[in-house]
Amino acid sequence: MSNYQEEHGIQDDAVSRTATDDNEATRQDIRTQLREIFRLYSSDEDHQEDNTTLLELLSQLIPESLQEEWLEQLDQHDKKGCPESFIDSLPRVSKRNLSSTSACSICFSVFLEDDYPLVVELPHCDHRFDLECISIWLSKSTTCPLCRDDVMSHKVKIDSSKAELEEDWGMYG
Amino acid sequence: MSRIVKEYKKIKKVLEGHGEAFENLIVQLAPVNEYDLLSWKATIRGPSDTPYNGFSIGLTIKIPSDYPISPPMVKFEPYKMPHCNVNFQTGEICLDILTRQHWSPAWDLLHVLKAIEQLLQEPVPESPLNVDIANILKEGDRTAYTGLVRYYFCGGT
């Protein structure tokens, strides 16, 4: 009897696992399609009237945080800089991790000349700048002033991992 | 303290002999007026392995208000400058690092002069502002190239 149940238990698990994987693939698929529709209709100014209803419908389906993210990416195409959310997410470097001689390569000021230095580090290359200085630069460019690394090229990775964690929308589940 | 003030201090130090890398290149690099650091004059030596050898070459530099986010505006002036990437009449320079797209705020005026030295050493005839000189360079006639540059320098038009 217990044997039979155990067997069933295992079998159920296996079945549900495959089902989840399928769901997962479908979700990713729909997500990509939605994103594309969103992109198309948000940016197409010629058919503004016709789009309103569809965009409204889409807006109700897509979580607000994602809408903002996608809209920000749309703005991105015109501005050539990094989105504000990216700049805001740059990790702070604490005062004790700053050497007495290291300076910001944009304003040429030694970080520790300021009693309360607000210094951030770029992803990947770890180059450090005053938050104030790098914010202005990254609002117009996506490159590190020192090594010319495209700072946004790493954002894709961060995004997809975040997306997987946030997968639980509750609408396709 | 603004960035250009810091640069001015650094430039003074370098030109007083603490930076040998620039000794062969820079004759002068200073603001036109001590109280207005947005307008500069520079004089550089023509690099030894080029037709410009032996000539002193003048430049003017304008610092934009949002420098170093925007690049400085650099022109050859007052001399008419014979170079395939320089507009002979206006002194305008075609140099990628001076464009918004390629400029980095980590660069300073010393970097800019180094880049201009390199442009004198390695002209780019593929993107010319002076077609006559670009054509001679493309033909690979080094003697004619040197001759033409020197002819212009000595007052030819």
Ligand SMILES: [Zn+2]
């Ligand atoms: Zn700074």
Ligand SMILES: [Zn+2]
């Ligand atoms: Zn970097």
